[in-house]
Amino acid sequence: MINTESSLFGVRFIGSGSAVPDRVLTNNDLAQMVDTTDEWIASRTGIRERHIADGAGDSVANLAAQAGQKAIAAAGLAPQDIDLIILSTSTSDDLFGTAGRVQKILGAEHAVAFDLVAACSGFVFGLVTASQYIQTGAYKNVLLIGADVLSRWVDWQDRRTCILFGDGAGALVVQASNPSHPQNNLLGFEMRSDGRGNDLLNINYLGRSTFESITMNGQEVYRFAVRRVPEVIEKSLHKANLEVHDLDWLIMHQANQRIIDAVVNRFGIDPAKAVSNMGKYGNTSAASIPIALDEWVQAGKIQADHLIAIAGFGAGLSWGSAVFRWG
């Protein structure tokens, strides 16, 4: 539970942005590459197309910086106002980290920047991390970015995995509330990991500066998500003294429509509250939640004080949820 009484600073969520590569790869395009069909992919996953990085311009750093720039502008800030940049990514342009490149592109010269690796849970873990720095009073304006270019690590001849993933970036500005008007909009969170499931989803180091392509046990990952994700959503709501029916929006990691449907059914909530845009983007890993958040904000669906639960899950295994009010 977040101890708001001992926190000097509350947390606010004040601006979002997103960016995806221009190139679109449809299910029918994939059917020219591997033995699959639009019908198979759409009915098993809900995915119809995805954006795929095309050349150096679509690096993680560039996509992340584009999303970050929009989020900073939406928050009414300048890059020089940012104190901390957290880049959640598992597909870094550089094993030493990509956050420094993002800082340079943005011209966020007063920030400290680092990468956070937690696969498809990266945005949730990043949001909690950003909030901790704010609540201790260490930083005031934090730019959190989820960005991934998994297309680099997909085996384009493996129909079990290549149909799932897309590329993109989403960003969120998290800000300390004014101490004279304390307002804490992060209401609860729960983060989990279980290394016993680590071999279910990997991009392993092979030696001699080489990594393998994505390997995944799809059925086990599916079972894990459907069982574990509702638990952390309930736990984070419980910490906030709220119930699932209080939510305005549930933004889950956009991996598979059937996983979202299963969670919606289990909770008995209105399916219209469960944000879904994977049909257009596929699974963009750490970027999927902030891209969906930004789309709903841009469309005017998410409004000030709306109650939102986000939930991420993926390799590690890792999973987590956070409940917050927008604005």
Ligand code: COA
């Ligand atoms: N097109 C056509 N057939 C395909 C296919 C494709 N793209 N991919 C797999 N198949 C085939 C399999 O070869 C298998 O055929 P077989 O029965 O002759 O062996 C059959 O379809 C069923 O495969 P299975 O793996 O059992 O399918 P599934 O119903 O579990 O669906 C996933 C596969 C990947 C869509 C599903 O398991 C899933 O979404 N899992 C979660 C993955 C995930 O979200 N990962 C990211 C987490 S962050």
